Amino acid sequence: MQTETPGTAETTERPEEELEDEVTEVEGTPETGGGLPSGLYLVGTPIGNLEDITLRALRVLRTATLLMAEDTRHTGLLLAHYQIRARLLSCHKFNERSRADLVIERIRSGASVALVSDAGMPGISDPGARTAAAVRAAGLPVTVIPGPSAVTTAVALAGCAETPSFYFEGFLDHKTATRRRRLHELDGLRCPVVFYESTHRILKLLDEVEEELGPDRSLFLARELTKKFEETVQGTPTVLREHFRTHSHKGEFVVILLP
């Protein structure tokens, strides 16, 4: 088993309140003016450390006509940090389908629409994919502004040197029987398999891996990547359960099932 805990890092907290559905004005310095060609811009944002954002992302957020955000208050904190003032409109999993028509209409009338999720890349286990597909199907331009993603961050950190490939599963289904069946299907891949998991189900996942795939399977866990309490732990489910008896398992996890 190995553990690492790096130094301090700025973190973004996920607000608990309900998602807002109206336009929110964010205070800060005035926008520097337009100049962005009309279209949809998928913008990567930090997965924890607010410094993990590109210059291009900041420029697009500053100059887009309209900003669509998974949670307007959450993104408001990022914008305030960089003193960006923007018109924010919500775009989350409950309204993304209906928002697509609005985005297309706005782009047709010349708008540059930037879309961000709460963290990382839009469309990766997050809203954004439906909007991108709809805008492209309408024959309008879609541009990506790449940024961090928890999957690539964890795979790089794990250093899976034995195989050139990995498989990204994202979140397993919440239903126990479906999760267990899926673990067996993925076991046939013979390469590292990457899952997203929350603090609520991480211990359950360890039990499931042990019971379905055997007690000797090794997992690499990356918790709170780029944040103050970033930690990695590697070992069998028994070793990892033992670790969490004395260490917190709060926060966000990327789980890599090693082949």
Ligand code: SAM
């Ligand atoms: N779009 C994001 C991306 O590109 O990585 C993923 C969003 S998904 C709703 C959130 C999940 O990603 C979390 O439950 C966790 O599994 C993973 N995640 C996001 N940020 C993380 C972090 N800082 N450390 C570990 N896992 C993280």
